[in-house]
Structure formats: C-alpha cells, structure tokens
Amino acid sequence: MKEPDAIKLFIGQIPRNLDEKDLKPIFEQFGKIYELTVIKDKFTGMHKGCAFLTYCARESALKAQSALHEQKTLPGMNRPIQVKPADSESRGEDRKLFVGMLGKQQTDEDVRRMFEPFGNIDECTVLRGPDGTSKGCAFVKFQTHTEAQAAINALHGSRTLPGASSSLVVKFADTEKERGLRRMQQVANQLGMFSPIALQFGAYSAYTQALMQQQAALVAAHSAYLNPMATMAAVQMQQMATINPNGIIATPITPINPITSSSGTSTPPTLAATPVSAIPATLGVNGYSAVPTQSTVQPSSEAIYTNGLHPYPAQSPVAQLDPLQQAYAGMQHYTAAYPAAYGLVSPAFTQAPAILPQQPPQQQQQREGPEGCNIFIYHLPQEFTDSEILQMFLPFGNVISAKVFVDRATNQSKCFGFVSFDNPGSAQAAIQAMNGFQIGMKRLKVQLKRPKDANRPY
C-alpha cells in the first residue's frame, strides 16, 4: 500500500478550521495519499494548525514539497504553508542552533552566510516581532549534529556584532522540555516568585505547582470583575501548572481553595511577623535565574515583600474600601505582581498601597493561630530562616507567624519551626502540598502543631 521508502511529511500553517477532508484535495494532486492526520491536542482535541501526510509513493512527497513548501499561504494565515519531512523522519532537534546577540540589522541571509561555512543549512530564520523588527536572535538548522557542533565551536563568543550588548551566542536550541521550563520561569518571575525558595526548588517542583495552581485559582475567581484576558491568563497558568515536562513525579497536590483563606471579608489581612529580605533577582546569561547566595541577601529596613508591595496594616482604612478591593487586599501576597504586569487591575487597586499609611515592620511577638491553624515543620535546611519559611508558606494563606527555632548559644537553626495561618484551610493546604517534600537529602515533615496540652494525659 505504501512504498518502503515513503516519507512522512509535516504540514504547517494550516488554518484551524480545515480538517482532513478539506486538506485532502490540496494534496491529492501530487499522488495517492496513504495517510493524512491533522495534529490535535491529546487532551482537548484542539486542532494544532499542522498535520502529518504520507503519500504511498516517495516521489509524491518530493513533488508536493517542492510545489507547496513556502509557496502559497492558506486563507487566514500570515505565513506560507510548510511541507517538509517530519522530524521523525530524520533525527530530532540535535542539529538546530539558537543564535543570540545578533544585531537588529542582520537578516536571514546575513546569518546564513555566517553559518554556511560549517555545513548544509536546512533552515535559517531571524526571529521577528509582529512589527517585523528583529529580536536579535535566530534559529539555524544544519543537516547534521556534527555540522551544528562545528558552528558552535567556531562562532560562539567569537565576536560582538554591532548593536549587540554582548558577544555572539551560538548554542543548541532548547528542546521542547526546556521551552516549557523557560516559559514557566517567565511566568514565575512575572508572578513575583523571586524567593530563594522558588529558585532552589526549580520551576517544576511540587511547591511551584502548588503555588501556580493557587495563583490560577485566585485570578480565575476574581477575573469576572476584571476583564476576559484575566481568565485566559489564568487558564494558561493552570495548564502550565499541570504540565510536568521533566517527568518528575511531584508530590500529588490536593486541590486547594485559597479563596477561603485569602478573601474572608471578616478577617483583615494580617501583617506577617518578619519582613522578607530583599532578594536580588540574579540572572545568568542563559536567562535562567541563579540562586542567590546567602551573602547576597541583604536585609532591608524597607521591607520588600515578594510582590514588591507593602502589607496592609491590620487596622488600615482598607475596611472602608469596597468588597472587591478588600478581596485584593487579602490576595496581595500572591497576585500583586501579576495583575500589575498585565495591566489587568483597576487603578483603584494598583494605587491602593500609595494611599494607605505605611507602617514600619512591627516587632510583633510570635502569634499562634486558632487550633488547626498552626503547623510544625521539621527537617528544614540548616540555612533556612524565618524569612525563608515565611516565603515558603505565604502561598498557602495569610501567615500570621513564621518562626524557625534557633539554638540560644550558637544562633544556629534547630531545623524546625512553626508557621501559623489565620484559618485551618490554609494550614491543611500547606500540609498537603509540603509534607514529604524533598529538599536536598531530606524530606520536610509538615504537620499540625500539637495543642499545648496534647501529651499531657491529664
């Protein structure tokens, strides 16, 4: 039925409203079709705008490719149709390079000329924004991995192009997994997850997933008041939080209802016990965040919370604001950076901190929440301080106290501590997400704090 040397073709730039039966006539003119499949999302069934096509005859595939590839643009598409052998037909992504630190002037042809001494180039594209301006980087695909490696050896760091801020970058392009990680990290940064915790845990830890899911839930729950983009962004985050491209099996996350923990109108948002240190966001050349060392973490009297905003004093005029603003006041620990970044929130919200009296961080004594609101954390890393566990547990609700126990004599952490929330749901959420969570060689033990009289029989 199909020749043994038949070629499977990848078809790109297909309008999403065309299905197999619409596509068949376009391709049939080059020969008998053995198989034609529109690529759909595994879970949603959504048309992904591309397809696989196998002709019975190898010759038909070659004819179709030369007649159609980049030759015409289907209705509704901005770019011409793609017809080329599928990745599965050769080797995967080990021959594709990312080229960074190009000048804005360089064209596809300029880049091609730079790379062609090292081998045969299959594709060469400068990345451009919607307005056509170069993003200062490109993808170059060689026919073999060896050629690609030769280009890296010769060109990476070899010169600084006019208009570029640093020397030329030539490296293998991200794999699909790495792309997912990078996207995740960008969202994480937009969300204000600058804490050393998030960085240490990496973008796909159970912690991050728990955090992202809560972010998504929070935004989704309030998006009805805002604009439809918020809902879309929330859905996107939810999807990202669900993906686990590393294949790491994270601690299962029980669905959490952060709304009850953060927007209870009867409970004013409460100041956390300890100011969070200002954490410099250190970025490596590859765009991945680096873990700041302890010495780079400067304590700051102007306490900077993870989201860059200040907490509302418990007795602030926030009570006079409308219910929506109150809800936001309760949410600020999670979402302030997010809506600000996207312009989703009304000026009333974004300006709220400015019109409220600022109070210096209080020397608040350790407070315990009601029964069921206090958790015990054991097997903390030695270097974790109040600030770290505060940041670690902020995502689960309003933290009213976070304390690592230290040895009186040495000032060293005893590797356990307590965190108190203002409601039991937050405490349960924290336990669910963080108990058993691996840090380094150890696993956190996170459980409800025993009532003071628990082991007293009478």
Added chain:
DNA sequence: TAATATT
C-alpha cells in the same frame, strides 16, 4: 536572546 505547530 527563545519560537507557528512534530501523533
């Protein structure tokens, strides 16, 4: 400085 998609 990172993307139109590859069952």
